[in-house]
Structures are given as C-alpha cells and as structure tokens.
Amino acid sequence: MTILFTILLHWFTVLPLPISKTTTDSIKITDFTKAFEDLNTLPASFLVTNNISYNAEGGHLQGIQLYKDHTAYLSGSSEDLSYMVKMELGEQSKVVSIDTLMKAPLRHAGGFQIFDQYLAVGIEDNKKRNLAYLQVYNLEAENPFDKPIYTIERKGDYERVTAGAVGITAFQGQVLILVANWDSRVLDFYSCPEQDFYAGKGKFTFKSAIEVKGPSRTKWSDPYWLSYQNLNLFSDQKDQLYMVGTAKNDEGEQVADLFHLQLASSSAKITKINSKVFDTNTSVDFKAAAGLNIAVSGSLILAAAPYHLEKNTTINLFTTSAPKSTTWKTIQEWPSPDARQAAAATEQHVFAINNHSISKYNRSSGELIASKSYPNTKHLNSGFLSEGLLYCAHSNYPNQPDSSSIRLIDPKTLALKQTINLGKSEGSLTWIVKNKGHWYALFAYYGENNHLTYLARMNDNWEILQKWTFPESVIEEMGKMSISGGVAWKEGFLVTGHDEKILYYVTLPKNGEILNFMQQYEAPFTGQGIALDPFTGGLIGINRADKKVIAAQFRP
Structure with missing residues (x-):
C-alpha cells in the first residue's frame, strides 16, 4: 500500500494507496x-x-x-x-x-x-x-x-x-x-x-x-x-x-x-x-x-x-x-584541409589553423564559414581566444636566427587586426595563453638543443618575467622535436609534443626553474596546437594526418 x-x-x-512490492539491497561504504x-x-x-x-x-x-x-x-x-x-x-x-x-x-x-x-x-x-x-x-x-x-x-x-x-x-x-x-x-x-x-x-x-x-x-x-x-x-x-x-x-x-x-x-x-x-x-x-x-x-x-x-x-x-589510465576521448570531428598546425574554438565555431591560413567552421553543421590566407606569414603555431581576438603564435621556424610575433585575428571576419613583433627571440614561439593575470608563452628549441625549450611568464608589454624549462623525462619523449601546444589547466598546464597522441600535465615549481611533471594522458590529437573548448569545457586540437579538427573531453 x-x-x-x-x-x-x-x-x-x-x-x-496501492503499491507493488519490490526488494533490493543497498550498498554501504x-x-x-x-x-x-x-x-x-x-x-x-x-x-x-x-x-x-x-x-x-x-x-x-x-x-x-x-x-x-x-x-x-x-x-x-x-x-x-x-x-x-x-x-x-x-x-x-x-x-x-x-x-x-x-x-x-x-x-x-x-x-x-x-x-x-x-x-x-x-x-x-x-x-x-x-x-x-x-x-x-x-x-x-x-x-x-x-x-x-x-x-x-x-x-x-x-x-x-x-x-x-x-x-x-x-x-x-x-x-x-x-x-x-x-x-x-x-x-x-x-x-x-x-x-x-x-x-x-x-x-x-x-x-x-x-x-x-x-x-x-x-x-x-x-x-x-x-x-x-x-x-x-x-x-x-x-x-x-x-x-x-x-x-x-x-x-x-x-x-x-x-x-x-x-x-x-x-x-x-x-x-x-x-x-x-x-x-x-x-x-x-x-x-x-x-x-x-x-x-x-x-x-x-x-x-x-x-x-x-x-x-x-x-x-x-x-x-x-x-583513474590509473585516463584519456581524453574524441566527441566530435570536423574535416579541414587547414588542420595542419592548431585549432581553436568558440561556442558556435571551430577554427583550423595552417602555417599561413585559417578556416572557420560552423561547429553544428561543419559548414565552412570563411577561410583567409595571410601574406608575410611563415609559421602560425596556435590560437588563443582572449577579449574578442584570436591570438596566434607565429615564428619564422625553421629559419635562423629565431624570430617570433603574435598575430591578432578578428574571429568574426578572420581579418588580421594587429601584429605584435617580439623580434629576435631565444627559441621559436609555439603557443601563448593568459592565466591569472599573466601571459605565458612557450619558446621551443629543436634537435640537440630541444632541452633548452622553456615556458615564459610575461607581462602585458610582452617582457619576460620568469622562465622554466621542462623535465628531462618530458623532453626525451619529444625526440628531435619540441613542445608544440599548451593550455592552462587545473593548477598548471597541459602540453603537447609534435606528433604523439599524448598530453603532459606540468605545474610551476614552488622553487627552482624546472617544471613539475605530474601526469600524462592519452589524447586523440597528433601533437600540435591545442586550445580550451568553451562549448564543452574540454579541448580542441587536430589530427594532422587525417586533416581533422577534433573536440575531446576528459574520461576515465
């Protein structure tokens, strides 16, 4: 009853009132x-x-x-x-x-x-x-x-x-x-x-x-x-x-x-x-x-x-x-010939970033909205959305000496709004993010010098305030390549290499100049530039071989 x-x-x-009888056991911790x-x-x-x-x-x-x-x-x-x-x-x-x-x-x-x-x-x-x-x-x-x-x-x-x-x-x-x-x-x-x-x-x-x-x-x-x-x-x-x-x-x-x-x-x-x-x-x-x-x-x-x-x-x-084995799993894909260097996203659109061009897609339908090439551009590496602009890290890699800049793109029109010239740099700029009031930028070295790769904290005038190198265990995973992508995540940063489907979680040390390696995760991205996805709360990146932009979420 x-x-x-x-x-x-x-x-x-x-x-x-009438009721049917059911009997089950409950679990107690x-x-x-x-x-x-x-x-x-x-x-x-x-x-x-x-x-x-x-x-x-x-x-x-x-x-x-x-x-x-x-x-x-x-x-x-x-x-x-x-x-x-x-x-x-x-x-x-x-x-x-x-x-x-x-x-x-x-x-x-x-x-x-x-x-x-x-x-x-x-x-x-x-x-x-x-x-x-x-x-x-x-x-x-x-x-x-x-x-x-x-x-x-x-x-x-x-x-x-x-x-x-x-x-x-x-x-x-x-x-x-x-x-x-x-x-x-x-x-x-x-x-x-x-x-x-x-x-x-x-x-x-x-x-x-x-x-x-x-x-x-x-x-x-x-x-x-x-x-x-x-x-x-x-x-x-x-x-x-x-x-x-x-x-x-x-x-x-x-x-x-x-x-x-x-x-x-x-x-x-x-x-x-x-x-x-x-x-x-x-x-x-x-x-x-x-x-x-x-x-x-x-x-x-x-x-x-x-x-x-x-x-x-x-x-x-x-x-x-x-979980002992944690992964970032694909939840959506968008084919794009420009999915060669990096990806970025808003709640309505995804962006495929190539060396010197960017394509914009409707994330619901996959329809190409716009595509634009940029003269005098050598190597776009990543995209970070901040205050209505897409901040793209740019370098002259593989030319020497190293020279880096930041290209500010209007995500609505893909028009180039401004170039911030960092001039000759120690290493090639591969990604930038803003976190807790500071800019963080990755300057990569390659070949036998890739152990010199460092993460820099910068002020709003793009002056380096502090820098940290990566643990040897992470650099060894790069082969002759370097750190290609990164986002601010949890208490530190998630970073990618150049080719492998792995994300490395690192944090800033309380003392010293070497980042703390915390954990690594499997991921669907083949290295390269990644970004936070505001729509899913996960990540956006690329599979270069398949020429796809990929959205992924963290799963045990």
Whole structure:
C-alpha cells in the first residue's frame, strides 16, 4: 500500500494507496569520511546530446543523480511544470526521456536523491512557497513517474514547508528522508521502518528537525553553512550517518561539504567535518545541479550539471580516486584541409589553423564559414581566444636566427587586426595563453638543443618575467622535436609534443626553474596546437594526418 501523508508542520493524516512490492539491497561504504576525502577534484566529462523538445522557460536544472552508474536523472523547474530528465552516459551520451512530474503551481522540482531503486524529490510552489510535495518514485516501475509510491504533503508557513532539497538513505533499520526548506535553513527528518518501506506498507513519521542557525559551530571544520542546492544522506558500515551538501560559495568556488549527523538523541546534532572544492568545466555549476552517489562498485561518484539542458550539455563526474589510465576521448570531428598546425574554438565555431591560413567552421553543421590566407606569414603555431581576438603564435621556424610575433585575428571576419613583433627571440614561439593575470608563452628549441625549450611568464608589454624549462623525462619523449601546444589547466598546464597522441600535465615549481611533471594522458590529437573548448569545457586540437579538427573531453 502507498501511504499518502498530509503534513501541517508536524501532524499527519494518513491515506492508503496501492503499491507493488519490490526488494533490493543497498550498498554501504566501509568508511564514508575517507571515501569523501579521496574524491578526485578533477572531472571526467560527458557531452550529452538532446533531441527532445520541451519548454523549460522560467526555470532551470536543480539536481542530478546517477543510477546504475551509466544513467543520470536530472530534476528541473519551469514556469508551467516540474520535470525529470533521463540521460544515458557513454560513448554516445544522449537524453532518452523528459517526464512531467507535476504542473503549476507545483512547478519546482528541487534537489533530490536516489537510494537503491527509489528516487525521492521535493516539488513545491516556488511562488507562494506555502505548499510542497515530497514524492518517492520506483525507478524499476514500467512508467516510474506516472505515480509515486509515497507522497508527503507539506502545507504551512511561507518558506517553512518548502522542499528545496531532499535526501534519502537507510539507517539503523529505518528509511530516513531529509527535507530542507527554502535556502536549506531548516532540515526536517522523517523515518519509516525499512522492512515496511520495501514491503510497500510503510508509514513515515516526523523524527526531528535541525534549525541551522541554532547549533554551535565551535566543533565544525569551518563555520560556513551555504545555501545548498542539493543535500544527500548516507550511512556507512560503521553505522554513522552523514549528509553532503553541494553549493557555490561567495568566492565562486564549487563546494561539497560533509556533515556528521546525530538523530538518536532528543536533540538532533549536525557537525561539519570536511569541505572540498572541485574544478568543473566552464558551464557546470554546483549552484544549479550536483549530487553525490554510491556506484555499483561501492565507490563515490559526484555528478554535476549546468543550469540548462541544451542541445549539447556537459556533465561532470568526479570519482573517488584518480583513474590509473585516463584519456581524453574524441566527441566530435570536423574535416579541414587547414588542420595542419592548431585549432581553436568558440561556442558556435571551430577554427583550423595552417602555417599561413585559417578556416572557420560552423561547429553544428561543419559548414565552412570563411577561410583567409595571410601574406608575410611563415609559421602560425596556435590560437588563443582572449577579449574578442584570436591570438596566434607565429615564428619564422625553421629559419635562423629565431624570430617570433603574435598575430591578432578578428574571429568574426578572420581579418588580421594587429601584429605584435617580439623580434629576435631565444627559441621559436609555439603557443601563448593568459592565466591569472599573466601571459605565458612557450619558446621551443629543436634537435640537440630541444632541452633548452622553456615556458615564459610575461607581462602585458610582452617582457619576460620568469622562465622554466621542462623535465628531462618530458623532453626525451619529444625526440628531435619540441613542445608544440599548451593550455592552462587545473593548477598548471597541459602540453603537447609534435606528433604523439599524448598530453603532459606540468605545474610551476614552488622553487627552482624546472617544471613539475605530474601526469600524462592519452589524447586523440597528433601533437600540435591545442586550445580550451568553451562549448564543452574540454579541448580542441587536430589530427594532422587525417586533416581533422577534433573536440575531446576528459574520461576515465
């Protein structure tokens, strides 16, 4: 039987409805605090295509959870209805369905959680803010969102009874449901005997509430409580109860906070014990949608999404530990005869860079928009978009003595707007990027002198402030060639060689003049110039032999 609860703050009316019986086992982590600490802050990325039309005006995505690792559910709000998106993640990630949950005024489906095969979500009237429904759905049902198996109605004071974030887990023989009200100021907990829940005859009763402003924070790891968009509940094999909240802090950082909960006593207690900052792709935002999951393998996976579901949407996954073998995988290709030296991209276009010409393509259709050659140009090496211009590194390689310049191209028309002449240079300029207020430029040496290749920090007058050479282990991989491409990435730089399908991750040393080699990754690019892709949050580069521009994302 389904139990429908009508809740006016803390009193209940119970109405029975039919429900099918299901029984499955849940996974518990041995030590949840350690698993949380081990979460990698660097994401794997999936570009998900969507060909389903729907009206999301007046709202945005609110929560995300994984189910059986390769399926993602995302809750959303709009002016007219609340909805749930289902995605399949893999080599060809796509949206497979968008289901209506409830219609206006119950237009706002907030942060949610999947426990076992059950999805618990709060749906509220986000305008009057005096009515909300907590719905529990069975994802193994034929049409899971046609009818919830449990419903809790919350009616009452403005904002007090809203349900912006919902968590669910099993703990000490009970199924616990957490409901956070507007801005997560109050946390309400409901419980149901676990056996009754699975048998379909459960009765949820109010257990306790936590007023966030009330508890002392002297024992917290830090005193900050954020406006959490999602709050997820977990228990581990040590019989401890935890809550993880995701949000964006005042500094613009993407944050997941870990709390320990004590609900057994007459006075419920909450203690913050850890906080982690995550590096998301450009569009992904914890203020929109992020959620923690336990994978089938028993490890943690943190998923995150942007504000809106687009035709192509980036999903980030943060795993418990860094994968042993990580790669950058192709997600899209564009054939181009100019894919000889480098590539760059905007959200609408990709650019193929040749020695002395550039071609511009519509990234959706692959149509050639424009192509332009540049007189008195010897060797364009890379492209970096900044403040509406494409900064192309240029050198006279293989001529001697070395001479370098920067060609500023208008990405709209491909017209040459300015040439910054660096004159005679120590090495050939192969790429430039701007990061944290400074320009960084790579000057390459070749042959027996390629160990002299260096990364330079420069000011806005293009004067070298500091320089670093590369570790011998990286230079040995270059043969007689050198570092050809690079981007600012995470805490350092991703760089490429001339031919091999490898990316090298290096960071600046605290002391000394040799870069730190951190890790290398497989990649679809055959060396040469690469750039950050603002559309996917990944990289754009080329395969010179196949004459293709390639977009790639980071995958474990």
